[in-house]
Amino acid sequence: MFHINTSTFHPDTFFLTGIPGLESSHGWISLPFCSIYLMGNVLLGNATILLIIWSGRTLRDPMFYFLAILSAIDLALSTSSVPRVLGIFWFNAHEIGFGACVAQMFLIHTLTRMESAVLLAMAFDRYVAICVPLHYTTTLTPQVLAGIGVGIIMRPVLLMLPILYLTHRLPFCETRIIAHSYCEHMGIAKLACASIQFNAINGLFVASFLILHVALVGISYAYILRAVFCLPSRDARHKALSTCGSHIGVMCVFYTPSFFSFLTHRFGKKIPRYVHILVANLYVVLPPALNPIIYGVRTKQIRECEIRVFSSK
Numbered sequence: 001m002f003h004i005n006t007s008t009f010h011p012d013t014f015f016l017t018g019i020p021g022l023e024s025s026h027g028w029i030s031l032p033f034c035s036i037y038l039m040g041n042v043l044l045g046n047a048t049i050l051l052i053i054w055s056g057r058t059l060r061d062p063m064f065y066f067l068a069i070l071s072a073i074d075l076a077l078s079t080s081s082v083p084r085v086l087g088i089f090w091f092n093a094h095e096i097g098f099g100a101c102v103a104q105m106f107l108i109h110t111l112t113r114m115e116s117a118v119l120l121a122m123a124f125d126r127y128v129a130i131c132v133p134l135h136y137t138t139t140l141t142p143q144v145l146a147g148i149g150v151g152i153i154m155r156p157v158l159l160m161l162p163i164l165y166l167t168h169r170l171p172f173c174e175t176r177i178i179a180h181s182y183c184e185h186m187g188i189a190k191l192a193c194a195s196i197q198f199n200a201i202n203g204l205f206v207a208s209f210l211i212l213h214v215a216l217v218g219i220s221y222a223y224i225l226r227a228v229f230c231l232p233s234r235d236a237r238h239k240a241l242s243t244c245g246s247h248i249g250v251m252c253v254f255y256t257p258s259f260f261s262f263l264t265h266r267f268g269k270k271i272p273r274y275v276h277i278l279v280a281n282l283y284v285v286l287p288p289a290l291n292p293i294i295y296g297v298r299t300k301q302i303r304e305c306e307i308r309v310f311s312s313k
Helices: 023-039 043-055 062-079 082-091 098-131 133-139 142-168 185-189 197-229 234-266 273-298 300-312
Strands: 013-016 095-097
Touching: 013 098, 023 082, 023 273, 043 062, 043 273, 043 300, 062 082, 062 098, 062 142, 062 273, 082 273, 095 098, 098 133, 098 142, 098 185, 098 197, 098 234, 098 273, 142 185, 142 197, 185 197, 197 234, 234 273
Parallel strands: none
Antiparallel strands: 013 095
16 A cells, blocks of 8 residues: 655655556456557547548538547547556556646546537537528638637636646645546545545536536437428438437447446445446547547548548558
8 A cells, every 4th residue: 555654735646546456457457448549449540530631621511620629639538548547557657746647637627528518519510500501601600610619628628727726725645545547636636634625516516517518419409300300301311310320429428438437436335446447447548439430430421531531542
């Protein structure tokens, strides 16, 4: 165990345990994580999506603008967490500096909020495209898209700054062990020697935006599905449902482990700790890996541009 007997305001290091209860299986658990991240679809898939959108002259619709932002966020999210996790699994690199731990916490929480904001923007894009198609180009103008892009980036940053401040001002003492494989807000806050009430309240406030996003996405798709089933042409309905299917699949992949991790962390006392940590790890690697597959397989324009790009190479 890793203990310090003297009280300090900021510890030099924290000790990340990895996956509590499954320490002997870290080597085996690392194989799928490494395959998905290094050799699988996280790096290769998202980089391919960015390359195709950048080089594809026909991919200039707002949907592809949001998809490029999503791929960039996915790359950053996985890169901010998975290398640290693999370091624990392979090299027993359990110690992490206080500043690095807080920075990782800020990046992971900020990037997940950015991804949620992108998914909401994509739902709005599909709503306008299907429910009010005649106003699509006048609604989603370059100025509006630029504003949405700034909002996707800046709002999560501003939301996380209070949590960054509240965590940085906490005093820590004795045990520095975080029962996790990466640094996250409540895992750090629970080690403090002072009240973390404001941290908990602020964390719930930030998490409430995920709930708001889910509600708005649900409302958007309720209107979308109603409009789709009112289309007179069967082919038009099939095309619209196929397009929406990609977005719904991405949202399910993102929000399901997100809410499972959030709820079990606060209310799932009977769920084994290693289950919570495993889901939390999948949360930062699985959506970034599946998003390029879902869009690459289900989006016709992406498939066509991919064939053109790689055949020309």
